[in-house]
Amino acid sequence: MTGVRAPRIAFVTCLFIAAAACTTLAEAQARRNGVRSPTAPADGVRALQVRPNIYMLSGGGANVTVQIGKHGVLLVDAPSPRLVSEAAALIAALTPAPIRYVINTSATREHIEGNDAIAALGRTGTSQPNAAANVVLLGSAQGMTILSHENVLNRLTHATDVPRGMLPTSEYFEPTKDFSFNGEPVVVYHMANAHSDGDSIVFFRSSDVISTGDVFTPDRYPEIDRARGGSVQGMLAALNAILAMTVPEAFAEGGTKVIPGHGRLCEEIDVAEYRDMVYIVTERIRDSIQKGESLAEVQAARPTRDYDPEYLSQAVTPAMFVEAVYASLVDERLADGN
Amino acid sequence: MQQRFGNRVAAGLIACAGAYAVSAQNVDFSGGWMPLYHEDGPERLPGPELGDYTGLPVNDAARLRADSYDADRISVVTEYQCRQHSADYSMRGLATLRIDSEIDPATQRLIAFHTRIGFQAMERTIWLDGRARPPPEAVHTWQGFSTAVWDGNVLTITTTHLKAYYLRRNGVPATPLRTLTEHWMRHGEFLTVVTIIDDPASLTEPLVRSQSWVLDPGQRMGTTQCEYVTEIPDPGQLVPNHLPGANPWLREFAEHYGLPYEATRGGAETLYPEYRLMMGQPAKPPPEQCEVYCICSTLFDCQREPGTTLLGGRLPGVPAGAPAPAAAPANGALSPPSGAPR
Numbered sequence: 001m002t003g004v005r006a007p008r009i010a011f012v013t014c015l016f017i018a019a020a021a022c023t024t025l026a027e028a029q030a031r032r033n034g035v036r037s038p039t040a041p042a043d044g045v046r047a048l049q050v051r052p053n054i055y056m057l058s059g060g061g062a063n064v065t066v067q068i069g070k071h072g073v074l075l076v077d078a079p080s081p082r083l084v085s086e087a088a089a090l091i092a093a094l095t096p097a098p099i100r101y102v103i104n105t106s107a108t109r110e111h112i113e114g115n116d117a118i119a120a121l122g123r124t125g126t127s128q129p130n131a132a133a134n135v136v137l138l139g140s141a142q143g144m145t146i147l148s149h150e151n152v153l154n155r156l157t158h159a160t161d162v163p164r165g166m167l168p169t170s171e172y173f174e175p176t177k178d179f180s181f182n183g184e185p186v187v188v189y190h191m192a193n194a195h196s197d198g199d200s201i202v203f204f205r206s207s208d209v210i211s212t213g214d215v216f217t218p219d220r221y222p223e224i225d226r227a228r229g230g231s232v233q234g235m236l237a238a239l240n241a242i243l244a245m246t247v248p249e250a251f252a253e254g255g256t257k258v259i260p261g262h263g264r265l266c267e268e269i270d271v272a273e274y275r276d277m278v279y280i281v282t283e284r285i286r287d288s289i290q291k292g293e294s295l296a297e298v299q300a301a302r303p304t305r306d307y308d309p310e311y312l313s314q315a316v317t318p319a320m321f322v323e324a325v326y327a328s329l330v331d332e333r334l335a336d337g338n
Numbered sequence: 339m340q341q342r343f344g345n346r347v348a349a350g351l352i353a354c355a356g357a358y359a360v361s362a363q364n365v366d367f368s369g370g371w372m373p374l375y376h377e378d379g380p381e382r383l384p385g386p387e388l389g390d391y392t393g394l395p396v397n398d399a400a401r402l403r404a405d406s407y408d409a410d411r412i413s414v415v416t417e418y419q420c421r422q423h424s425a426d427y428s429m430r431g432l433a434t435l436r437i438d439s440e441i442d443p444a445t446q447r448l449i450a451f452h453t454r455i456g457f458q459a460m461e462r463t464i465w466l467d468g469r470a471r472p473p474p475e476a477v478h479t480w481q482g483f484s485t486a487v488w489d490g491n492v493l494t495i496t497t498t499h500l501k502a503y504y505l506r507r508n509g510v511p512a513t514p515l516r517t518l519t520e521h522w523m524r525h526g527e528f529l530t531v532v533t534i535i536d537d538p539a540s541l542t543e544p545l546v547r548s549q550s551w552v553l554d555p556g557q558r559m560g561t562t563q564c565e566y567v568t569e570i571p572d573p574g575q576l577v578p579n580h581l582p583g584a585n586p587w588l589r590e591f592a593e594h595y596g597l598p599y600e601a602t603r604g605g606a607e608t609l610y611p612e613y614r615l616m617m618g619q620p621a622k623p624p625p626e627q628c629e630v631y632c633i634c635s636t637l638f639d640c641q642r643e644p645g646t647t648l649l650g651g652r653l654p655g656v657p658a659g660a661p662a663p664a665a666a667p668a669n670g671a672l673s674p675p676s677g678a679p680r
Contacts, residue, residue, distance in 0.1 A: 046473055046475070048473060048475055048476060056475065058475045059475075063475075218514075240575075243417065248417075248420075250420075250459070250564070251420050251421065251422045251458045251459060251480070251564060252417060252418070252419075252420050252421040252422070252480075253422070253479055253480055253501070257477065263475070264474065264475045264476065264477065264478065264514075265475060265476060265477040266477065266478075267477060268417055269417050269418070269421065269501060270478070270501065270502070270514075272415060272417035272418065273502045275577070276411070276415065276577045276579075279577040279579075280406060280577060280579045283579065283581065284581060284582065287581055303582075305398070305399060305402065306398075306399040306400070306401075306402035306403040306406065307399070307403070308399060309397070309399050309513075309515075309538065309539035309540070310513045310514075310515065310539040
């Protein structure tokens, strides 16, 4: 290198670095202006492999867990009706086996409204992918079992706007229900009065995967359906139950995988962060109630304001979350005689 | 402010890299590296003080989360006890760094750097083979997913899919929504890493910091294990935190160092030198000489108070209550000025 060339090379290097720095800053600015970040959701249903035999379908509303194997396909929650054909095509690409089980984690419409369309796949004959019409029937006239907690079946049965095809075909009323499917123990736990009074989480014991439904939704505040028996106390109990079941591989990551009702695939520490948020907001609202503040006053104080940038969503606004927590705590005080 | 900030970062990088530009197209970062603590030593070694958000362009939300933070949380909530540092924090940590190159045997091209930091087995892969980023719904990890490109002799790394962590060890949050950009620059036996964190949920502008390392041939790195310990019964029923407005410790930092309280609260408006003209006067003057964390060239000589090391021992020949001795130089001129208040 000559004495003349060295400064030129240094100058060109500087230009590269300046360009890189400005590009990075421009990207950062774009993200703040609402341009999709590298981790922002894309459109369409996508299948994410969680374990060799378990996938998470996402992108079309609620997440759907897919377990595949020699006995068929088990789904935790049904895809949205408008996305059933797309989801079925994704599943058919994974396995030719029929869909034989759907476990509904709650009565929330976006978790159950695809039941009928999924079952319809089974009525089209065994020559079709995922068809189960002529396979062994599991207590269902549809060739497929749709399982939920009995509170889900009761609520949907009494609802006037729920087609019969959406109804579960099997229910359980004990704290747990277990069975083996695809050679794996599948344990369904009832999470009482959390998102609702009919919540189930599903533990795939060999695969070490938990599918939580809406008791854990890391992309939004919890939806506590007070009209269907949900409460923040039950929500915290459910999150603590999930934490008790999860085991990280090392250094607080890896190990048990947690498929949430909405949002990204998670692990124990992600559930802990979420539980902490719910706990801290609840304690703030409890303190406000003890000071005699009304719901309107508590909402005006915005006790979630430090978490809003991370959890804000149209589905569950901060005001909705605060109202549900407030009502849960008022009920608690009434039950305690205060 | 944004444009001015961008100009400053670009100018700083140009000055830094231009001074050390070399003719090679790419740089080999492989080898063992020892961290240097001449930058932000008190924050990185003994740890930051409660309520110190200086230098952080935090938004109101992040400030309140930090105010609500109770350090008991990382012991009572057992899930936190064995965490690694996340990739954006680990480069500021206490441990040694090893970088290995991965060469494609078929083409002999560099396809990845693998890093390992000697605390909690922090291992990261930085891909240079142009592979696609995982989908947004993929699991997030402490080290995230890193890809890199060469900008001349500078390796520019982009990392996403990071788990929630902290920007500073006193509870200032780093959310899973953030993106980390790094610029690695090697100057002979020194490695400079500029980290730029963009967190739309915590920051109003990118957080730019730099860290330096010195080549450490022959470095040996041990293994790490961690097992959590339950410290109170039924820990799931308690998440230590302070209610808004109820944290009694937030003013300690400002009062001790003689700073206006507002100046310690962080935010983009407090980052730049002109803020000194408008930040007002402290409630009490700063101490005349260094009283805490006076020497921090390593963790083991860092003094909590004159003559007493951070780890509880006594420095030889220094009686209790004696003024802080002159700072021992670490790597020549890299030490902070003797006795300088931090």
